[in-house]
Amino acid sequence: xxxxxxPTVLQISALFNVTxxxxxxTLAQAFRIAPRAxxxxxxxxxxRAATQGCGDCMAGWPELLRQAIPEFGLLGCVVLLLLALxxxxxxxxRARDIHWIGGLGALGLAASLASGSSVAPPxxxxxxxxxxxxxxxxxxxxxVGDQLSGIVTAFMTLPFAALxxxxxxxxxxxxxxxxxxxxxxxNELPSAERAALLFVVTASITLSLIALMIWRVIxxxxxxxxxxxxxxxxxxxxxxxxxxxxxxQLQRGHGFALAMIDIxxxxxxxxxxxxxxxxxxxxxxVRIWRQGLREVDRLGRLGGEEFCALLPLASPADLATAAAVxxxxxxxxxxxxxxxxxxxxxxTASFGVALPVTGDPKGEVGLVxxxxxxxxxxxxxxxxxxxATHLQPAGAS
Numbered sequence: 001x002x003x004x005x006x007p008t009v010l011q012i013s014a015l016f017n018v019t020x021x022x023x024x025x026t027l028a029q030a031f032r033i034a035p036r037a038x039x040x041x042x043x044x045x046x047x048r049a050a051t052q053g054c055g056d057c058m059a060g061w062p063e064l065l066r067q068a069i070p071e072f073g074l075l076g077c078v079v080l081l082l083l084a085l086x087x088x089x090x091x092x093x094r095a096r097d098i099h100w101i102g103g104l105g106a107l108g109l110a111a112s113l114a115s116g117s118s119v120a121p122p123x124x125x126x127x128x129x130x131x132x133x134x135x136x137x138x139x140x141x142x143x144v145g146d147q148l149s150g151i152v153t154a155f156m157t158l159p160f161a162a163l164x165x166x167x168x169x170x171x172x173x174x175x176x177x178x179x180x181x182x183x184x185x186x187n188e189l190p191s192a193e194r195a196a197l198l199f200v201v202t203a204s205i206t207l208s209l210i211a212l213m214i215w216r217v218i219x220x221x222x223x224x225x226x227x228x229x230x231x232x233x234x235x236x237x238x239x240x241x242x243x244x245x246x247x248x249q250l251q252r253g254h255g256f257a258l259a260m261i262d263i264x265x266x267x268x269x270x271x272x273x274x275x276x277x278x279x280x281x282x283x284x285x286v287r288i289w290r291q292g293l294r295e296v297d298r299l300g301r302l303g304g305e306e307f308c309a310l311l312p313l314a315s316p317a318d319l320a321t322a323a324a325v326x327x328x329x330x331x332x333x334x335x336x337x338x339x340x341x342x343x344x345x346x347x348t349a350s351f352g353v354a355l356p357v358t359g360d361p362k363g364e365v366g367l368v369x370x371x372x373x374x375x376x377x378x379x380x381x382x383x384x385x386x387x388a389t390h391l392q393p394a395g396a397s
Contacts (some may be wrong), residue, residue, distance in 0.1 A: 009195040010052060013202065016288040017049035020206050026141035033217060034164070041209065044080035049072055060198045069112055071125040075105050078163075081205065085136055089143025091215045101131050108188040116192050121173045130167030136160040156212060159204035166201060167173070178370075228301040230279060231286040234248045239300025242310055250358055255316030258363070259309040260352040264382040266305040269345065277340050281347055292328045319355060323387045326351045327337070330385055350377040354388035 028038035051073020079102040081094055105128025137160045147152050211378040226238035234242065243250030246256045263285060270278040282305065289299055289309070298310040309329070311322045330351055338345040352373030356366030371387050377386040 006192050006195050009192060009199055011054060013199045014049045016071045016199070016203060016206075017045040017052075023047035023051070023210075025210060027213070034088060034213060036060075037084040038085035038213075040087070041206075044077045045206075046086065047080065048077040063219065064113060067118075067121050068109075071109055072106065072120050075102065075109065075125045075128055078129050080104075081209075082132050082136050082139070083213075084138050085209065089139055089211065091139060091143060098132070100148075101128060101135070104128065105131075108253055116146075119174050121172060124173045126167050126174065130164050130171065133160050133164035133167060137164065144215070146312055148215070156208050159208045162201050163205065163215070166198070173352070193229045206239060215301075230267050230303055231282050233286050233307065234298060234300035236300065236302050239298065239302065239308060239310070240338060240362070242300070243367075245389050246310055246312070246362065247356060247361055247363045250316065253316065255313040255318060255354055255355070257311045257319065257322030258366045258370040259311060259329075260367070260374040261307040261309065262350050262374055262378065263305040264348045264350055264378075269347075273340060273343075277338075280340055281338055281345065285347060285349065286337075289334055290330050292325070294325065297325070304370060308367070317355065318351070319387055319389060321353075322353050323385060324387050326353050326387075330383065334383060337343065348383035350374055350382045351385040352377055353385060354389070 024038045024045065027033045028035040043358075051069050077100060082098050086095060086098070087094075097296070106126060108124035108128070110120055112124045137157045140157045140160065141153065144156065148156070204364075226234060227369050228235045228327035228333065243258075246254075250256065263281065266278065267280065285306075286299065286301075289307075293299060293309065294311075296312045299307060300310070301307050309326070311325055313321055330349060334346075334348050338347055352370045354366055354369030354373055356363055360366065373388050374384040377384045380386070
């Protein structure tokens with residue numbers, strides 16, 4: 001690259017890493033956005049800036065240090081990056097695989113340095129970095145692959161795939177042309193093309209992770225906008241939007257049922273044990289009901305202790321499936337009482353299930369039907385499911 005020499009590329013890279021570290025620290029400390037992941041990213045950038053090859057700055061240093069610092073720095077940087085990525089995609093698995101790969105890579109690098117070989121140290125670190133880069137590709141695909149479009153997911157994974165590709169190519173160079181390890185020992189800089197390419201990949205990874213962080217913030221805002229802050233169920237507005245969409249689908253033959261839910265004697269829980277116990281009871285009920293609902297079902301909190309579940313059906317008149325799902329919710333809550341401050345608080349709920357009708361854009365008729373069945377369940381003794389079988393199915397005149 002005639003217009004750009006290697007020291008300039010390395011200076012730009014160092015400046016970029018320092019700037020990125022400050023940005024990540026600002027996100028962590030000032031805005032509290034994924035603070036742990038942001039701190040890990042900041043540490044990775046600082047480590048990269050401090051340990052990347054710098055030519056004359058290592059002149060006169062022992063040969064072993066000239067080899068060890070850049071290799072250990074790159075390996076440590078990628079380990080920190082992957083730990084941050086795992087937190088960003090909310091992978092709750094322990095990072096044992098990352099620690100094992102990083103640890104084995106460090107041991108291999110240390111043993112290679114002790115051997116005095118000029119090829120083995122960069123080969124050991126390159127293999128470890130390549131495996132970690134491939135692991136990063138897997139983390140992105142598993143973490144957001146089913147939530148983003150294929151094109152966006154591809155762009156998210158491309159920088160990590162590029163890093164893995166560079167690692168494979170470099171490992172092949174070291175194995176096929178052992179002379180590639182000589183420049184490190186002789187304190188020589190890489191070619192301008194190689195330095196620029198590595199910088200572009202590094203910057204692309206950072207930008208990809210920033211995009212991932214922005215996506216996470218947007219998802220968080222959407223969650224707060226559409227979710228009840230106490231229970232995590234859909235709030236009333238979001239549930240009404242889901243009902244409007246279901247009513248539109250009903251016109252195309254995609255049926256659903258509504259199950260109105262009211263926790264039995266909820267006021268007694270508040271009066272006897274206080275509002276914190278009432279809040280815990282609401283959270284307990286929603287947690288149990290979510291376990292019993294299917295992935296396609298939607299649960300919303302309409303107010304107080306009143307909830308409603310929207311249950312998509314295989315056919316518009318399939319009340320049997322809706323009744324079975326609702327009975328599962330009722331039985332699960334009855335079987336698992338709330339443990340509150342050492343006390344066992346039995347909880348039950350009453351359910352009313354009904355089908356909607358076409359030509360009702362807001363689903364008001366279906367809600368009235370289900371609400372009527374809920375009152376019937378409460379009048380008949382509570383802790384039961386009442387189904388509006390006597391009413392006409394959806395689409396009937």
